[in-house]
Amino acid sequence: MRSPRQLNGSVDVLDAVVVGAGWAGLGVSYWLARKGLTHRVLERGRIGETWRTQRWDAFHMNTPNVQTIMPGDRYDGPDPQGVLTRDQFVALLEDFAGRNALPIEMDTVVSELMHENGVYRLTTSRGMLKARNVVVASGNLNCAVRPSASDALPADIYQVDASSYRSAADLPAGAVLVVGSGQSGAQIAEELAEAGRAVFLATSRVGRLPRRYRGRDVMLWLEESGFLDVRREEVIRLAGRIPPRGVLGSEHTISLQSLAAQGIVLLGRLTSVADNGSLSFADEVGPNVRFGDEASSNAKRHIDDYIDRAGIDAPAAEPDPAETVVWRKPDTAILSLDLARSGVTSVVWCTGFKGDFGYVGLPGALNAAGQPVHTDGVGALPGLYFAGLDFASTRKSGIILAIAEEAPRLVEHIVRDSRSSMT
The missing domain is CATH 3.50.50.60 (FAD/NAD(P)-binding domain)
Structure with missing residues (x-):
């Protein structure tokens, strides 16, 4: 050249x-x-x-x-x-x-x-x-996107985007609030919990995929069955918008209920921040859990239909611990969180990119x-x-x-x- x-x-x-x-x-x-x-x-x-x-x-x-x-x-x-x-x-x-x-x-x-x-x-x-x-x-x-609510957090709260987060060890001692339960938010929240941190997770309406299904990695099924070839226009028609990618653990299935079983406190969508540092959340954890369950069921149903049409000799589905664990809804929904009283010293923003x-x-x-x-x-x-x-x-x-x-x-x-x- x-x-x-x-x-x-x-x-x-x-x-x-x-x-x-x-x-x-x-x-x-x-x-x-x-x-x-x-x-x-x-x-x-x-x-x-x-x-x-x-x-x-x-x-x-x-x-x-x-x-x-x-x-x-x-x-x-x-x-x-x-x-x-x-x-x-x-x-x-x-x-x-x-x-x-x-x-x-x-x-x-x-x-x-x-x-x-x-x-x-x-x-x-x-x-x-x-x-x-x-x-x-x-x-x-x-390019990470944060909601305007981030500007209203107390000055002593350490804030970091998913793109700048590296490990639990880099965060100040104390509890962590992860905002956003998509791909990055779910994986980071689990990593923080495994590192011994107290974790609060502000959830959202995001689908979920199992890591493995009927003897194979789910991505192999989705590619082979044509699920990934659905046109952008059809995705928008079905969902009304381009939805966030469904949560897919890199090495195992991650569900909101499996995160809760690890001690992570599930919250609804973050709606506002008060002057005193108290955060408000929507009462929608239950619907968010169900939405993830439905998305996973729909994907598995698509794979089952493909296996039947193609006459593939695939093993039967096995129970997935992350999907069979029962989410125990708290008696009272947590609609507000005082950061100081909850011991939260860090917020990890997993709220999207552009x-x-x-x-x-x-x-x-x-x-x-x-x-x-x-x-x-x-x-x-x-x-x-x-x-x-x-x-x-x-x-x-x-x-x-x-x-x-x-x-x-x-x-x-x-x-x-x-x-x-x-x-």
């Missing part, structure tokens, strides 16, 4: 620039290279920077090893239904980039993306690049919320693409399973449009 910086005294125009060297960006780069397209991958830090710096120490992948693979690779190790740790996954990304000699420029921050004279211009911490196409693969789940696309200075590229305008990853502007977005096309979008289909599709779009512009 030619150098992207200078050509005959002027800035060379690349076929494409990819912003972000996580699994999505590396997957797109792999296919760009296979098509012989000149490109660079710009990474603000190191390969897999978000995975290195925004995951806690004990984090594990939620896809089994056999599914945690990059384009062109296949798993042939001894533990196909095991799961990688955070550091093992980063090593996988580094190995993939090295084996395929992908053109990555690390420690390169993109500060501005503009368009002029039919070419995209990227201003970076290392200079300027020009490209006919830009694939933004910096993710839309890397993408940071502030560098995209292109009219029409982002919506009013600053998030990408796209259809199946193809942006609203010619030559602009987005890879790795959550629920971009299907339920599969946003997890590593999607890149095997997403990357070649986006790159083929680039190739096709490039050919059209030359005719």
Whole structure:
């Protein structure tokens, strides 16, 4: 490939620039290279920077090893239904980039993306690049979102987002309030309880999946049965919105009732913070427990139907301790919590993420919320693409399973449009 910086005294125009060297960006780069397209991958830090710096120490992948693979690779190790740790996954990304000699420029921050004279211009911490196409693969789940109630908490309460939490040992001594019972909140709350901390968990309406079902990891069933291929539009039609991912423990099932059985105090949704530091919660723990149960039952029913249709000889379902444990509803719902009297010294906010696309200075590229305008990853502007977005096309979008289909599709779009512009 030619150098992207200078050509005959002027800035060379690349076929494409990819912003972000996580699994999505590396997957797109792999296919760009296979098509012989000149490109660079710009990474603000190191390969897999978000995975290195925004995951806690004990984090594990939620896809089994056999599914945690990059384009062109296949798993042939001894533990196909095991799961990688955070550091093992980063090593996988580094190995993939090295084996395929992908053109990555690390420690390169993109500060501005503009368009002029039919070419995209990227201003970076290392200079300027020009490209006919830009694939933004910096993710839309890397900027933590806190509710405004966080500003009203007493100044002596230590607050940390799920993306900055590392371990129980890093928190001040005392009880911990975890706000949000989705994927991160449930796993972090369990880890804190296992570390001996008193834990309060503000729950929400989030579904749940069993870790294993009928002899296999549930993700294998969901992929094989087509559950993950349901289109974004259908998900919205069924749920009325894009719902949070169902809670899936990395190595075992996690339910709200299993967390309660470990001594975690379940609360409803956080609704307000009083001036005296007292927090109010909605009376909805029971409905939230039932919603998780129903989501798990629906997923298992889908798998059962698939097994029957396909004539698969699968073992019968076995009782799952996390789902058979009985939730004992307290006599009186806890609707308020005085942090000082409860001994709470820390709050871990697990209340969602959004993408940071502030560098995209292109009219029409982002919506009013600053998030990408796209259809199946193809942006609203010619030559602009987005890879790795959550629920971009299907339920599969946003997890590593999607890149095997997403990357070649986006790159083929680039190739096709490039050919059209030359005719």
